[in-house]
Amino acid sequence: MNCQEYREWFRKREILSSEGIVSEAYLHAKTCKECSVMNKIDTDIENKFRKELYMREVPDGLLNRIELNIKSIYNVKKRTSVPRLKHGGTSLWKTAAPAFAVAAMVLLFISYNFAYFRSVEEVGRLSVESHMENLPMMFKAEEVKDISLWFRERLSFPVSIPEIGESGLKLVGGRKCKLGRNEVAYLFYKKGDKRISLYVIDTKKIKYEMEDNKKYHLPFKECEVDIWKSGDMVYSLVR
């Protein structure tokens, strides 16, 4: 693998993740200084991101912080770097490295942002969007004896179905679906003629503070959403 191929791979590394190509890429990064520096910047950024932005809202001054992070990484590199080519090398590095860093950070930021729920509003908005899609059921309530088991065989987290003590509310069926990038359990209820949707989310996918058993009520478009957390589950009820 040469530098160009390495960079091509680097940009698409989430998709191109087969063992062969990954070990080829690592081999190249090991032997190529420029590419390994790029790799290092990416790892540093990733670590900084994990440390600084975990469980927090996206701050307003994020772009400034990205710039500062790049500057600080660049300064560290400058202090510790070994002598390099007098011509071309330095200026290429000066312009290319921050550009790579920004690109890597933006990509990382985008994928991080979609992989988790970052606010109660986001859960509400995605639930309402899914509710309005009118997705078909994958099973009817009377056809499945153990609904938790049905989900356990299809989702990566154990689903517990809440006791919703509301008179006239009837469970009619369910399916799995996606809210953003996350797979969730989706239960269909009816109250009279009204269609009500319940989404069951793994709390590991929630990256904001949520009090146990506190109900968050949000109006969205023509819907009302109740969101609450109970143990390992976060529930979002759309009506």
Ligand SMILES: [Zn+2]
């Ligand atoms: Zn290279």
